[in-house]
Amino acid sequence: MQSTLPTYWQRLRNMARENGVVQGEATMETLRRFRIFAVIMLVVNLAYTAEFWLHTNQHEAAVRAHWANAVGWAHCVCAVAMVVLGLLLHRCYVGSQRSSAHALGLQILFCASMLLFAIALSVIDQMVTPNTTNFATICLLVAMTSLMRPAITLVLFFFAYLLFFVALEITQPNPNLLALARSHSVSAVLMSIVASAVVWRQFVTAVLLRRELVRSHKSIADKQAELEYLATHDTLTGLYNRREFMRLAEMELARGARFPADVCMLMVDLDFFKKINDQYGHPAGDSVLQQVAVLLAAGVRSTDIVARMGGEEFIVLLPNTAIEGALAAAEKLRSAIRAQHLKVQSLLVPVTVSIGVSAITKAQRGTVDELYTAADQALYAAKHGGRDRVEYRATMLPSER
Secondary structure, eight states: OTTHHHHHHHHHHHHHHHHHHHHHHHHHHHHHHHHHHHHHHHHHHHHHHHHHHHSOOTTSOHHHHHHHHHHHHHHHHHHHHHHHHHHHHHHHHHHOSSOOHHHHHHHHHHHHHHHHHHHHHHHHHTTTOOOOHHHHHHHHHHHHHOOOOHHHHHHHHHHHHHHHHHHHHHHOOOHHHHHHHHHHHHHHHHHHHHHHHHHHHHHHHHHHHHHHHHHHHHHHHHHHHHHHHHHHBOTTTOSBOHHHHHHHHHHHHHHHHHSOOOEEEEEEEETTHHHHHHHHOHHHHHHHHHHHHHHHHHTSOTTSEEEEEETTEEEEEEETOOHHHHHHHHHHHHHHHHHSOEEETTEEEOOOEEEEEEEEOTTBOOOHHHHHHHHHHHHHHHHHTTSSSEEEOOOOOOBOO
16 A cells, blocks of 8 residues: 555646646637637527517416526526627637636636526526526536646536535525435536546547657657768768769759750868878867868858768869869869868867869760769879869860760
8 A cells, every 4th residue: 555655646746747738738729619619609598588588478477487587688698798708718819829827717717607607597497497407518518618627627616516506595495306406416516527527638648649749750850850961961071971972963964964054073182181180189180171171161152062072082063163163163262271270179280182173064975973083183183293282184075066
């Protein structure tokens, strides 16, 4: 017994926490339902008001005529309440994206109004019959449509029963019939509380399950996006990796086959990068690669494609760019990197790059491999020509024009 008590207590605490988390959404859902409910009740109230006021037989007994008049007034007052509450419900529901204390108070007010209407009808009915059907029916209707925490439901229905218990004496003088009506109302209240608890728990379970599904779907989508990113980008620099660059380059050349334009490629290699690793360590070398990647990405157009091929080697594709423009862009990148001393640990270290340039003109047709081979040859020439320079090599493709 001692071991089970903490378990039950923990379950109750978890349920209370879940109830608080879900109440906001439950209140807004209840307001949505009550907007429709108010319109239906308005139509019903007006119909009953007309029925009891306009079609009452004047030759009926005084008690029955008094009863019909009182029922008509009850429906008339309820119709006015439905108009006022319906407008408040609509305004609150449309103007609030999430629940507030005002929305919850309006929900309780609507429930209390319906319960007062149920009490009034059943108390009036005692003039002619010991009938509590109206009270039981409306209690169940409120319990099934209003989503409230069990604690609020208990308080609301307790005071409703207490008021009904006292009010029955106004129109029911027979002690036996009075006791019968009170006992029936107890059953109605208990059934309503149970029904409300069942509906509430179902709603809580559904909402929590839906939220968990949303979180799971988001987590899966985030993981998928992360995997897609890792499959197409270099993890160190954030640039495209070699495989993605080749795919994008193939697409650009295929586009060039339909809309002829010059396409150029830059092969960029850091000079004496091994010395940086040997002198400062590999973490420092990684920092240099990241800084160079930022300079390369910032130094080209948004339509250009920058990637890291591996090691200290980068590659840039310049779509719709003539050879002269590619050479100017390469020189601009070389000068920018040379002028920008890179931070290595606590020091500023000068870094230079060698760049090889190749091109496929709009009069030629070639492949990415041919463009890459020519750029690699140009880079080789720049390395052997003294480094920190730009070299160009033609692809030697036959002209198609």
